[in-house]
Amino acid sequence: MANLSVDLAGIKLSNPTLTCSGTCGYAFEYADFMDLSKLGAFVTKSITREERPGNEPTRIVETRAGMLNAIGLANVGLDRFLKEKVPLLKKMPCPVIVNVAGHSFDDYTETCAAMDSLDCVAGVELNVSCPNVKDGLTFGTHPGRLKELTHEVKKVLPHKPLMVKLSPNVEDITATARAAVEGGAQVLTLVNTFTAMAIDIYKKRPRLANVTGGLSGPAIKPIALHLVSRVYRNVAKPAGVPIVGMGGVQTWQDAVEFILAGATAVAIGTALFVEPSTPNKICDGLHEYLAKMKVERLSELVGALQLPGDEPRQSPYP
Numbered sequence: 522m523a524n525l526s527v528d529l530a531g532i533k534l535s536n537p538t539l540t541c542s543g544t545c546g547y548a549f550e551y552a553d554f555m556d557l558s559k560l561g562a563f564v565t566k567s568i569t570r571e572e573r574p575g576n577e578p579t580r581i582v583e584t585r586a587g588m589l590n591a592i593g594l595a596n597v598g599l600d601r602f603l604k605e606k607v608p609l610l611k612k613m614p615c616p617v618i619v620n621v622a623g624h625s626f627d628d629y630t631e632t633c634a635a636m637d638s639l640d641c642v643a644g645v646e647l648n649v650s651c652p653n654v655k656d657g658l659t660f661g662t663h664p665g666r667l668k669e670l671t672h673e674v675k676k677v678l679p680h681k682p683l684m685v686k687l688s689p690n691v692e693d694i695t696a697t698a699r700a701a702v703e704g705g706a707q708v709l710t711l712v713n714t715f716t717a718m719a720i721d722i723y724k725k726r727p728r729l730a731n732v733t734g735g736l737s738g739p740a741i742k743p744i745a746l747h748l749v750s751r752v753y754r755n756v757a758k759p760a761g762v763p764i765v766g767m768g769g770v771q772t773w774q775d776a777v778e779f780i781l782a783g784a785t786a787v788a789i790g791t792a793l794f795v796e797p798s799t800p801n802k803i804c805d806g807l808h809e810y811l812a813k814m815k816v817e818r819l820s821e822l823v824g825a826l827q828l829p830g831d832e833p834r835q836s837p838y839p
């Protein structure tokens with residue numbers, strides 16, 4: 522069998538599948554539906570310093586090729602996370618990455634500092650890109666502020682890899698990607714959801730109480746793929762920073778596309794609502810693909826996409 526293991530700035534994953542933050546709770550909520558031990562890594566729901574009830578319902582709407590959510594970062598907050606969720610996370614059979622969100626530098630640094638000393642936490646993913654909360658985009662859309670935030674967070678997180686999750690709701694994602702790397706991001710994750718809306722034509726009102734929400738699922742995959750490819754070529758590859766690609770990943774073929782575009786690993790979110798065992802199935806498909814392509818290590822394929830004008834790649838596979 523081919524080797525699917527990947528390394529995310531020191532976090533060793535047995536395979537390249539992660540869960541997307543916010544789509545499967547804090548730990549064992551999906552244990553009855555997927556084999557957590559076969560996940561590359563589990564990413565928790567965003568944690569904020571204070572507990573948040575989130576937005577009023579309706580918070581989720583199904584769309585033709587995905588879903589719109591405006592959960593508004595509903596979460597238990599740092600204190601309850603430490604008391605109630607960490608004991609469970611200690612039992613997780615795969616590496617755990619905690620996703621942290623906030624509204625101020627202090628919010629982020631206090632929560633991240635608490636993560637640095639937890640043995641059960643393999644890394645931290647900064648959510649600077651939630652489109653569904655007031656101020657949620659403030660850091661993710663301003664390169665200067667993002668660089669400063671990343672720098673401040675890295676100071677309080679000396680022992681854990683820092684991942685920064687980029688928003689697609691920007692003019693130039695390479696500018697925010699570069700800012701995150703200059704601030705000290707060791708992994709880039711992209712993308713979060715796209716700001717979007719749906720309308721109830723009989724009530725003549727938005728279907729989400731928040732008016733707008735974040736679009737995810739198959740509808741966004743080609744756009745996410747393009748953004749991963751751009752960030753890989755312009756920022757991540759030259760800086761030697763791995764990418765976790767996400768946005769509509771549903772099949773092993775989707776995963777291969779993201780990896781060829783430059784992702785070292787992929788995260789799966791909306792597809793879990795349709796088929797919770799999607800990450801496990803993606804690994805099965807990757808094994809078959811690598812055998813067919815006569816490739817021994819999945820990591821050989823990272824960024825192997827050939828664009829017109831590229832130098833021919835030295836490669837052991839066809």
Ligand SMILES: Cc1cc2nc3c(=O)[nH]c(=O)nc-3n(C[C@H](O)[C@H](O)[C@H](O)COP(=O)(O)O)c2cc1C
Binds near residue numbers: 620648686741
């Ligand atoms: C219901 C729902 C809740 C989400 N909550 C969060 C969150 O708390 N933090 C975060 O960083 N991203 C959150 N996201 C965004 C996902 O992590 C992911 O970036 C996005 O959905 C694209 O991947 P997908 O198309 O595979 O779902 C959420 C997405 C959904 C659908």
